[in-house]
Amino acid sequence: MRLFIETIGFGIFSGSLISLGAVGFTVQFAISNVLNVAYGAFITLGAYFGYWLVNDAHLNFWLTVPIVAIAIGALSVAFNRLLPRPLLRRGASFVAILIGTVWAGITLQYTIVSIVGPSTFTYALGNGKTIDLWDFVLTNTQLIIIGGTALLMLGYHGLLTRTQLGQAMRATSVNPVVARSCGIRIDRITDVAWLISGMLCGATGVVLAGTVSTFDSTLGTTFLVYMIAAAVLGGIGQPYGAMIGGLVVGLTTQLTAAYLSPAYEDVAAFVILVVMLLAWPRGLFGSAAAAGRRLVG
Amino acid sequence: MVYIGTDLIAAWGLNLEFGVTGIPNLAFIVFVACGAYTYAVLTVGPAAQFGGAETYIIGGHVPAFFAIVIAVIVSGLLGVLIGLTGLRRLRLDYQALTLLIISFVASGIVGADSNIFNGLDGMSLIPDPLQFVSSQSGRAWLYVGVVAAMCVFSVLLVRRFTGGPMGRALRAVRDDEEAAIAIGKSILGLRLLVQGIGAALAGLSGVLLVGFIGGWSPSAWQYVETLALLTALIVGGRGSNLGALIGTVLLLGAFLQGVQYLPTIGRPDLIFDLGWVVVGGLTIAFLFLRPQGILPERRPRYASGPQLDEPAAATTEPAAGSAGDDDRRARRQAALSAVVAAEARRDPAESYEDVLVVEGIARSFGGVHAVADATFTVPRGAIVGLIGPNGAGKSTALGIISGFITPESGRVTFAGRDVTGVPANRRARQGLVRTFQLTHEFSRLTLLENLLVAARRHRGETVLGALAGRRYWHAEERVNLERAHQLLELFSVSHQANKLAGTLSGGQKRMLELMRALMLDPKLLLLDEPMAGLSHAVSELVEQACLSLRDAGVAVLLVEHELAAVERLCSNVVVMAQGTVLIEGEMAALRRSKEVQEAYFVG
Numbered sequence: 001m002r003l004f005i006e007t008i009g010f011g012i013f014s015g016s017l018i019s020l021g022a023v024g025f026t027v028q029f030a031i032s033n034v035l036n037v038a039y040g041a042f043i044t045l046g047a048y049f050g051y052w053l054v055n056d057a058h059l060n061f062w063l064t065v066p067i068v069a070i071a072i073g074a075l076s077v078a079f080n081r082l083l084p085r086p087l088l089r090r091g092a093s094f095v096a097i098l099i100g101t102v103w104a105g106i107t108l109q110y111t112i113v114s115i116v117g118p119s120t121f122t123y124a125l126g127n128g129k130t131i132d133l134w135d136f137v138l139t140n141t142q143l144i145i146i147g148g149t150a151l152l153m154l155g156y157h158g159l160l161t162r163t164q165l166g167q168a169m170r171a172t173s174v175n176p177v178v179a180r181s182c183g184i185r186i187d188r189i190t191d192v193a194w195l196i197s198g199m200l201c202g203a204t205g206v207v208l209a210g211t212v213s214t215f216d217s218t219l220g221t222t223f224l225v226y227m228i229a230a231a232v233l234g235g236i237g238q239p240y241g242a243m244i245g246g247l248v249v250g251l252t253t254q255l256t257a258a259y260l261s262p263a264y265e266d267v268a269a270f271v272i273l274v275v276m277l278l279a280w281p282r283g284l285f286g287s288a289a290a291a292g293r294r295l296v297g
Numbered sequence: 298m299v300y301i302g303t304d305l306i307a308a309w310g311l312n313l314e315f316g317v318t319g320i321p322n323l324a325f326i327v328f329v330a331c332g333a334y335t336y337a338v339l340t341v342g343p344a345a346q347f348g349g350a351e352t353y354i355i356g357g358h359v360p361a362f363f364a365i366v367i368a369v370i371v372s373g374l375l376g377v378l379i380g381l382t383g384l385r386r387l388r389l390d391y392q393a394l395t396l397l398i399i400s401f402v403a404s405g406i407v408g409a410d411s412n413i414f415n416g417l418d419g420m421s422l423i424p425d426p427l428q429f430v431s432s433q434s435g436r437a438w439l440y441v442g443v444v445a446a447m448c449v450f451s452v453l454l455v456r457r458f459t460g461g462p463m464g465r466a467l468r469a470v471r472d473d474e475e476a477a478i479a480i481g482k483s484i485l486g487l488r489l490l491v492q493g494i495g496a497a498l499a500g501l502s503g504v505l506l507v508g509f510i511g512g513w514s515p516s517a518w519q520y521v522e523t524l525a526l527l528t529a530l531i532v533g534g535r536g537s538n539l540g541a542l543i544g545t546v547l548l549l550g551a552f553l554q555g556v557q558y559l560p561t562i563g564r565p566d567l568i569f570d571l572g573w574v575v576v577g578g579l580t581i582a583f584l585f586l587r588p589q590g591i592l593p594e595r596r597p598r599y600a601s602g603p604q605l606d607e608p609a610a611a612t613t614e615p616a617a618g619s620a621g622d623d624d625r626r627a628r629r630q631a632a633l634s635a636v637v638a639a640e641a642r643r644d645p646a647e648s649y650e651d652v653l654v655v656e657g658i659a660r661s662f663g664g665v666h667a668v669a670d671a672t673f674t675v676p677r678g679a680i681v682g683l684i685g686p687n688g689a690g691k692s693t694a695l696g697i698i699s700g701f702i703t704p705e706s707g708r709v710t711f712a713g714r715d716v717t718g719v720p721a722n723r724r725a726r727q728g729l730v731r732t733f734q735l736t737h738e739f740s741r742l743t744l745l746e747n748l749l750v751a752a753r754r755h756r757g758e759t760v761l762g763a764l765a766g767r768r769y770w771h772a773e774e775r776v777n778l779e780r781a782h783q784l785l786e787l788f789s790v791s792h793q794a795n796k797l798a799g800t801l802s803g804g805q806k807r808m809l810e811l812m813r814a815l816m817l818d819p820k821l822l823l824l825d826e827p828m829a830g831l832s833h834a835v836s837e838l839v840e841q842a843c844l845s846l847r848d849a850g851v852a853v854l855l856v857e858h859e860l861a862a863v864e865r866l867c868s869n870v871v872v873m874a875q876g877t878v879l880i881e882g883e884m885a886a887l888r889r890s891k892e893v894q895e896a897y898f899v900g
Contacts, residue, residue: 035394037524083581092588094390095321099531100584102524107577110570118570225401232398236391267409270402278382 007258008251013142015250016149017208021223022230022242023156024200030173030237031193034084035098038105039201039227042079043220044112046072046205051121054210061210062144068206069199076198077191079104085190105221113217120214145207152200153243160239169193173237226253229273249273301546302444303506304526308545309455309538310498311526316535316594317459318491319471321393323523324379324400325499328372330518332500333507334407334414335368337423361426361508369500376496380489400520408515419514426508444505451498452538457764458494459538462757462774465750467491468536469739476737479699480751480817481725490760525549532583534590536741543591548576596743598795599778626841629787634845636783637815649713652677652821652852653729658697658707659876667693669876670707675821680843680853682867682884684860686897689873691856692734695823698854699731700724712820726753728820732813732827734856736806740799744790747798747809748781749774751816777816784812788838804835811842821852828859840866860884872896 021043028036046068053064083104087097160166171179172189180186208223209215230249234241252272307329314320339359359367379399387395408417427443430436458464469477470487477484507513525548533544653675660668668690675681683691696702698709700721709717711729725731739747755777756762757770785791788808793801798809807827814822824843828836836859843853843866857863863870864884872879872887874896880887887893 029394033390035390035397087584087588090585090588092584095315095393095527096531096584096588098393099524099528100581102521103528103577103580107574107581110573110577113570114567114574225398225405228394229398229401232394236394267406270405274399274402274406278379 003258007254010142011251011254012247013146013250014254015247016146017204017211017246018223018226018230018250019243019246020149020152020200020207021204021227022234022246023153023239024197024204025224025227026231026234026237026239026242027193027197027200028080029231030239031169032080032084032088032190033094034080034088034101035094036084036101037098037224038079038101038108039197040220040222040224041105041108041112042072042076042198042201043205043208043223044109044217045075045220046202047209047215047219048112048116048121049202050206050209061206065203065206069202072202072205073195073198076194076201079198080190080194085187109217109221116217118216120216121209122214141211145211152203156196156239165189165192226250229270233273233276298441299444299505299509301549302441302448303502303509304529304549305448305542305545306451306505307499307502308526308529308541309451310495310502311523312530312535312538312541313455313458313467313498314491314495315527316530316537316541317464317471318467318488319389320488320492320495321389322396322492322495323393323520323527324396324403325495325526326518326520326522327400327403328376328496328499329503329506329522330403330407330513331375331496332368332372332503333513333518334420334503335371335500336364336504337420337507337513338413339364339367340424341420341422361424361428365426365501365504365508368504369497372500372503373493373497376492376494376499377489379496380485380492385485385488397520400523404515404518404520415514417515419512419517421512423507423511423513425511440509444509447501447505451501452542454494455498455538457766458491459536461763461767462749462755462770463763465742465746466755466758468742469750472739472741473737475701476733476739476813478701478722479725479731479733479737480813481722481753483722528580530590532580532590534592534594536594537590537592540590540592540594547591548580594741596741596746596795596797598743599745630841630845630848632783633787633842634848636780636787637818637846637849637851650677651675652712653698653854654708654710655694655698656708656710658694658704658709660693660697660702660704666876668697668704671873671876671878673871673878673881675852675854676869678847678850678852679869680847680855680867682863682870683854683856683873684858684863684870685873685879688875689896690876691873692825693876694873695731695825695854695856699729699823701731725817728818729823730814730817730819730821731823732810732825734825734829736803736810738798738801738806738809740797742798743795744798744801744805744809745778745781745785745794748784748812748816749777751813752777752780753817781812781816784815788812788842804831807831808835808838811839815842815846819846819851821854822846823854823856825856826858827855828857828862836862864888 021039025036025039028034028039049071050061050064050068053059053067054061059067083100084097087100092100158166160170168179168184168189169192171182171184172186172193176186179189204223205220209219212219226249227246230245231242232245233248234243234245256267307325310328311322311325314322314325340361341358379396385392407414414420425436425440427436427439430439458467466477466482467487469480470482470484474484526545529544529548530541531544532548533542534540651674655674656672657670658668658672659666659670671690671694673681673683683694685691693702697704697707698711700716700719700723704717707717708715711724711727714727716724716727716729719727739750742750755770756773762770782791782794785794788811790805790808793805798806801809807830811824811827827839831839840862843855846853853866855863855867867884869881870884870887871881872893879896880890880892882890
C-alpha cells in the first residue's frame, strides 16, 4: 500500500509537469492549427537559460521560473510571427508548416548543441525537506511544483471562462474565419496564445531541468513525446483534456515502472495509448470538430 | 548508394500516400521498420547461434527470398490494418498527430521487448540475402544492382497508380473528400489501397536496408526519419515522382550524407551539428521561397476538343428577344440533351413510376428537428422544385436523399430500390447524383480533369486496371474525353479546360459542379441552389441544362430561391417549412396559397 501511494504521489508530480507542457502545446494547435514540433526545442532552450541564470548569474531557482517563462513566451510569439503565421498566409498546408517547425526545432536544438557542447548538465537544486503526508512522500520542491501547476491551470481556466479574451480565444479556436468577421482580432489572439504557450513551455523547461538528475540538448524533444501523448489522449486542442491527459500519462508510467518493471515504464502507458487512439481516436475530451472533414492536403 | 536507393523506394511510397492521396502518414517509418524486423526475425538463426548472448524466440532461418516476400506482405497488411482503425473517422490533421504518436510509441514498445526484437540493442547478424556470392566486393556491387533494379520496379509500379485515371481519382480524394464521395468514389477503398501499397513499398525499403546493414534497432527508425522523407517530398515537389527523386537525392543523399565528409573544426561533431543547423535553415528558406517544391506536380494538358456546329453560340451572350437567338438556344438545348442522354436513353424502361420516393424522413441536430417526417416523390423525367424559407430543412432533405446525412427514420426509394442504407458514393454510381450549395471542386486538378474523374466505372480506376496500364483503359478514356469536351463547349468554358479548378471564378466553379454531375449519367440530379449568385446569362445556361435533362429523361430535384426560375422550370413544386412538407402543387397555384405566403413571410 505504501508503495502504491508513493507511486501515485510521484505520478501526480510527473503528470503535473506533463500537463503543464501539454496545455501549452495544445493551445498552439487549438488557436493556430499548427502542430509545433519545435516546442520541444523551446523547452530545451528554457532549460539551458534557466541553468545559466541559476549557475552563472546566481539567481534563486524559483525566481528564474517566471524570468525564463517570459523570455520563452516572447520568443514563442516571435517564432510564430516568423514562421507559422507567414507560412499560413501563403497558404502552406498543415504538413508543410509541420515540416517547417520540425526543421526550426532541429536548427534550434543543434544551435544549442553547437554552443554548449554535447555534455550533460546538472542543476544545483536541492530537494529541500521531505514531507510525509500520510504515505505521500514528496519533497518540498515537488509539492511546490504540483501546487504551482494546479494554480496555473486554474488561472488558465479562469482566463478562458471568465474573461473576454478567453471567450475570444475559444471562439477563434472553434472557427477563426467567423471569429474574424465578428470583429475579433485574430492576430492579437494568436499572439496571446503563443505567448501563453511559450510561457508554459519555458516554465516546464526550467522545472523539468531542475528536477531530472541530468539533462542535455535532447531534453525537450524527449519530453515532447509525453506531452503530445497527453494532449492527444485528452483530445487534441482541448486544454482540460491536456491537463487530465498529462496526469493519466504520468500516473500510468509511474505505476508500470513500480509494479511491472522500470524497463516497461513507457511501454505499458504507450500500449494503452495506442489501443485507445485506434479504438477511440477523438480522445477523452475530443470534440466533434475532430471528426469533421477539414482538409490537410 | 544502397541508402539512397532504399530511401528512394520509401519516398515514392510516401509520395503515393501523402503527395498524391493526401494521407498525412507521419508513422511511415514504422512500416519500413516492420519490413526490416519481419525479415530479420524470419532469417536469423535460433538463439544458440549467438552463444546465448542474445535471445530471440523465433529463429526462423527462413530462406531470404521468402522472408523478403513475407516481409513486404506483412508491411502492406499492417498499412491496411492501421487504415481500418478508428483513425479513418478523424480529421486529417488529427490523424497526422495520432500517427506521429504511434510512431513515437512503436519504437518505445519494440525497444522494451527483448524476446523477439532484442529491445533497444536491436538485432544483429541478420543474413545478407546475397550470401551465396562469395566475394565481398562482388556482393556489394550486386547489392547495389539489386537495389537499383528494385528502385526501377518501384517507380514503375507507383507510376501506374499516380498517373492515369487512378492517379486522378486519388488526387480527387486528396483535394475534396465530400465531392469525391459525391461522384461515387469509395474514399475508404482508395485510401486503404494506397496505404497498403505505400506500406508494402516501405517494407521493401526496410528489407533491403536491413539486409545490407545486417543490423536493426529502434534508434534506426525514429519518427524523425518520416519527417526527413516528408521534407524530401516537399522540397522536391509533392505529388511528383520525379520531384520525390530529386528531393531525396538532394536532401537525404547530398546534405545528410555529405556532411560526414567535411573536415573537422573545433571539437569533434561540431561540424556535424552545424550541418544540421544549415540544413534546417535551408529547408525553412525553401518553404518560403518555393513552397511548391523544385519540380511541382504537373497536370496533363489536353488538346482542345471537337468543335461543335456553332461555337459562337456558346461563347457569346444571348441577347434576349431576337429570333435567331431563340433558335440558337433551342439548338444548344438539343445538343446538351443529346450529350446527357447518351446513357439515359440506353436505359431500358424499368418498372418504377417515380424515380424518387421519400417517405417520412426525419433528422434532428442537437434537439432541433431539421427535417421531421417529410414525404414527397419525384416522377421520372420531371423537374420538381423544392422551395421553402431558410431553415426549412431543404438542404438536410437533400443530404438524406443523397446519402450524406443518415436519417433517424424514414425511407428513401430510388429507381424502385430502397437505398436508405446505401452509402452516398454507391448512390452516386447508381445515378442519384447531387451538387453542392457551396461549390466543391478538386482544386489541383484541371477543369477538364474534374469532369473526367467523375466518369462512372472507369476501367482504369480498378487496381487491376491501373496495373494493366494505359493500353487497357485508353479507349474508354478517349470516349470520356470527348464527352467532357462537348460539355465544356456547351457551357462555354472550353478555353478554361486546362486551368486548375482552384483558379476558376465562382460562376465557373458552379458550372463545373453541374458538368461534373452530368458526367455521371444521372437518373436523378439533385441541384442545391445552382443559380445562387450567378449572372443572368449563366443562370440561363443552368436553366437550359435542366430542360435538356428533362428532354433526355433525367429527373431533377431543384432546390432554389429564385422562384421565377422555379416557376419556369418545374412541373411540380414541393414547399417545405419547419422540416415538413407544407404543400405541393404547381407554382402558379402555390403563389396564391395563403399557407405558403405565411411560411415565407412569417415562419
